[in-house]
Amino acid sequence: MKQKAWAIHFIYAGIFLLLAGGQMYAVESYHLTPSATKFLAHNVGPGPETARGALNHLVVNSGAQVRETITPPGWVAWASLSAGAILAVHGGLLVAHKK
Structure with a gap:
């Protein structure tokens, strides 16, 4: 059960970073x-x-x-999107592994 709780945290952090990266990519300043x-x-x-x-x-x-x-540099949006995708997938794999 404790491992599954960590997986949910990874998923939420990944979703947050994906949304933040999308926001930074869409807005110039x-x-x-x-x-x-x-x-x-x-x-x-x-x-x-x-x-x-x-x-x-x-x-x-x-x-x-x-x-x-x-005005954030362009690489910040891509880094946030990449880290968010990795965290969300990692959390999803942890949930799938525990079932």
Whole structure:
């Protein structure tokens, strides 16, 4: 029974990666909301002690409606699709093996 539970997790992870890869393949870029851009500026990337980080914090905190655009490289979609297919098939084989 414990082995079958792991198989279901593999299948779900594979389906999630397949959907994420399909989404990244279909969409060219993602435009974030101003609040998400502010969150990223404060929590990810260079800190305010560096020149680029200080500029990022200045622009985001100025009150302007700044929106970050994220353009993932093309290989990320294919890698996600490939990993998702492998995980889903592996989980399916584990389920079939235990029957």
